[in-house]
Amino acid sequence: MKIASFNINGIKARIEALSEWLKEAEPDVVVLQEIKSIDENFPKSHFEDLGYIVETHGQKSFNGVAILSRLPLEDVSRGLPNPENAGRDEADDIEARYIEATVCTDKGSLRIGGLYLPNGNPVDLDQNGKPIVGSKYDYKLKWMARLHQHAQALLTEEQPFILAGDYNLIPQEEDAKHPEKWSDDALFRMESREAYRKLLSLGLTDALRARNAEPETFTFWDYQRGAFDKNNGIRIDHVLMSPQAADLLLDCQIDVYTRAKAKPSDHVPIWIQIDL
């Protein structure tokens, strides 16, 4: 089974590029981020005609995630659980950033979480250097804490799962062409990286690093200043795998070539092949 993650930066602008890549790459399941569309406006039938089931979790103008699958999906859920505020504060879930479903085959099933982690910029700190409550950076870190709790809950179920998407997170210096330029950025700051490291230390495997040790392996290049031509990129789209899922991992690749095509997203797809 081939499973991919792709931040498309707007379904309306990317319908051609996404369709072309689906035909070339033939993934069985794709999690999409930044569909920037409400559910009603997502071109569902277009992708159904290409052989995919479509499940969306959209919102107007910003964010929005989706799952496309050639295989049957079960138990689709939208939004990340919010244990701290369950039933009391819906504000944390206004932004559509998480969708999850189980994909079933003859050999077994796999739970797939598709996520669009908050960017977190600008970084607003108080006099003590702590993120100001209610700021974008605070929202990012709190969202990461919720993701951590959710991953913990999934691990206790002992079911193979993956968490794939745009993490808006540069894990290490080697994941940026110019790491020094990112030192105060929410994508690379200490608090963000620490939260990511803690998530991994639950026992999750970074699929790309498990299969690929090549330097300068990026998934995002800014549209400005010819960033792609200079390979001035960052690795922020990740596929994390539970121990049971990681045992099935066969390959992990990044489809860099899509960034050189007409009307590209600023991100490129990352995919895994698993023995399922």
Add this chain to the structure above:
DNA sequence: ATGGTGGTGCGACCA
């Protein structure tokens, strides 16, 4: 070096 580009949806806001 100041978002310089690009997306959404029609005025800003987001990345």
